[in-house]
Amino acid sequence: FGAGGGYGEQEGYSEERNSARRVADHYSARSNQTLEERENSPIIYLKKLNNWIKSVLVQLYARPGDCVLDLACGKGGDLIKWDKAKVGYYVGVDIAEGSIKDCMTRYNGDSDQQRRKKFSFPARLICADCYETRLDEYLCEDAPFDICSCQFAIHYSWSTEARARQALANISALLRPGGTFIGTMPDANVIIKRLRETEGMEFGNSVYSITFGEEYTEKKFPASRPFGIKYKFHLEDAVDCPEWVVPFHLFKLLAEEYDLELVLMKNFHEFVHEYMQRPEFLDLMRRLGPLGDGRSGQSTLSQDEWEASYLYLAFVLRKRGPPPSQ
Ligand code: SAM
Numbered sequence: 001f002g003a004g005g006g007y008g009e010q011e012g013y014s015e016e017r018n019s020a021r022r023v024a025d026h027y028s029a030r031s032n033q034t035l036e037e038r039e040n041s042p043i044i045y046l047k048k049l050n051n052w053i054k055s056v057l058v059q060l061y062a063r064p065g066d067c068v069l070d071l072a073c074g075k076g077g078d079l080i081k082w083d084k085a086k087v088g089y090y091v092g093v094d095i096a097e098g099s100i101k102d103c104m105t106r107y108n109g110d111s112d113q114q115r116r117k118k119f120s121f122p123a124r125l126i127c128a129d130c131y132e133t134r135l136d137e138y139l140c141e142d143a144p145f146d147i148c149s150c151q152f153a154i155h156y157s158w159s160t161e162a163r164a165r166q167a168l169a170n171i172s173a174l175l176r177p178g179g180t181f182i183g184t185m186p187d188a189n190v191i192i193k194r195l196r197e198t199e200g201m202e203f204g205n206s207v208y209s210i211t212f213g214e215e216y217t218e219k220k221f222p223a224s225r226p227f228g229i230k231y232k233f234h235l236e237d238a239v240d241c242p243e244w245v246v247p248f249h250l251f252k253l254l255a256e257e258y259d260l261e262l263v264l265m266k267n268f269h270e271f272v273h274e275y276m277q278r279p280e281f282l283d284l285m286r287r288l289g290p291l292g293d294g295r296s297g298q299s300t301l302s303q304d305e306w307e308a309s310y311l312y313l314a315f316v317l318r319k320r321g322p323p324p325s326q
Pocket residue numbers: 020023024027028071072073074075077078093094095096099128129130131132150151152153156
């Protein structure tokens with residue numbers, strides 16, 4: 001990972017672009033669920049748990065008035081979290097046209113899902129490939145940002161070294177010194193461990209499956225080729241597309257090259273155990289409902305959903321340098 005040094009690309013340019021397109025088409029095609037569809041989802045409690053984790057990250061790291069960059073913002077599921085944090089400005093970017101449209105609808109407050117007051121912050125929504133486009137050229141008038149968030153999506157940049165670098169270069173260029181980068185992504189340690197424990201090339205349970213191609217039959221992943229390690233991810237009622245393994249120690253090293261220093265990394269199980277200790281987050285957990293509250297006979301996360309949540313980790317990085325004086 002030295003400057004100028006680099007790993008060879010593992011996929012041809014066009015194949016890799018096709019993969020990005022497949023991911024975009026997959027998310028674009030997923031229409032906004034009605035409240036009823038959402039409540040009947042087989043992974044409703046997993047979704048709630050994911051929302052709790054993202055809310056905790058936002059509450060821990062966002063400050064009132066912050067300028068927010070939400071990379072791979074999807075349908076704007078986090079807009080309310082940013083509103084609660086009283087941020088001052090929001091820019092959302094996503095590759096999927098359909099998701100950006102849904103995000104706009106949600107922001108404007110006229111979807112079925114969201115008959116609520118308008119958001120208190122101005123927002124800009126952009127459809128772009130965050131891992132290929134130089135976003136600083138688009139966003140020079142909006143930057144610098146105080147906080148950048150990339151939830152359940154940075155692993156889509158790990159198909160090639162060039163894309164992983166462009167993702168981190170964008171984040172670094174757009175964050176102010178001292179600014180924060182928060183995110184969630186699959187935990188490669190857990191995924192590789194599960195693969196090695198399983199007999200074949202596929203593992204999972206009733207809510208998810210992960211399938212590696214025959215090229216990985218040996219279940220060995222040489223350190224010299226850490227990009228482009230593809231698997232097919234299926235999550236009931238949510239995801240069905242190619243994803244890429246992100247060895248976290250290499251993510252940390254690559255991020256350092258872009259002046260982004262690791263502050264926190266926790267597997268979701270550890271994250272839940274740790275932040276449930278704090279009364280304000282326990283209270284939020286009770287209100288969101290992923291683990292139930294033991295009262296009112298409310299149901300809770302299934303064992304399979306809890307296992308699926310073990311596939312993920314949360315991270316926080318900080319852009320080097322002193323924050324600008326107020
Ligand atoms: N961040 C949102 C959330 O937490 O609800 C959406 C997460 S969804 C699992 C992954 C998102 O990443 C999708 O909206 C997808 O379109 C987006 N995405 C994937 N590759 C991308 C890319 N190259 N550039 C921008 N967005 C991308």
